[in-house]
Amino acid sequence: PADHPLARRSRLRAADLAGADLIVHSADRRSVMYDVVLGLLRDAGVEPHIRHEVAETSTLVTLVAGGLGIAVVPEPVTALALNGVVYLPLAGADARVELAVAHRADRSEPHLERTVGIIRATL
Template sequence: TYSLLPALSRRLTEELPGVDFSFRGEMLAPDQVEALRTGAIDVALLRPPAADLSLTVHTLRRDRLVVAVPVEHPLARRKRLRASDLAGADLIVHSADRRSVMYDVVLRLLRDAGVEPHIRHEVGETSTLVTLVAGGLGVAVVPEPVTALALDGVTYLPLAGADARVELAVAHRADRAEPHLARTVGIIRAAH
């Protein structure tokens, strides 16, 4: 959401001035699904799958995956990478314990390329992940919009392969039909 949220938050407050929007920091998809279920949040931007029949989920786009690499890392000299190029590299990934969708995406991508992942750090937030890359602690596979986090010490390299993508979706409870909620979801879908 790094490339989407700044413009989206402005547009929502302009088009729905009577609605008080509150934005939460990074939440992994399972936490978002639970928060939608309990009513703690009304709308979520998440990475599917969100296998919950009580939710309506609309795919917004399929983001390319890129590799965040410390600028001093040998891989940083390359123009593009393949998943197989990450063999032996220290990896920084989203947390498996917190059931991150990106954790599963990255591990599947590497294993499909015959690479046994060497995970050095697991984190809960993407901003922390990129900060650790900037610190030279490893490389990370991330959705392309994360490149909006332009930190000194990090370069982003394209990841070759047609299947090197991950979906972004908007979700809300299926039993909710308030006009302001429908309008919010419509604005989000139009803004993707």
């Protein structure tokens, strides 16, 4: 959240999140982000304090904007610009998440083509 003391920094380390209320993707929904985030914290010796688990990234960022906790998200999520949210790089975090996309070959809507183009550009 923009008013959190950590938001004043230019970058964070996973160890800086010790004791912070966290908002994470749900473990029950088999989100790869749940395992990635908990792995980053464990590697830094941080015992996570999970306040909320959510199914959707937009919900996660909205809860952060509401001041309910901190979240670790992939860099592309920073495109979800919301008032009350500050995105900071996580120093030393070298976690990667594989992304795949499947769509019907007979579909060519502009939003679909933009999304597929963005994903291809990151390969």
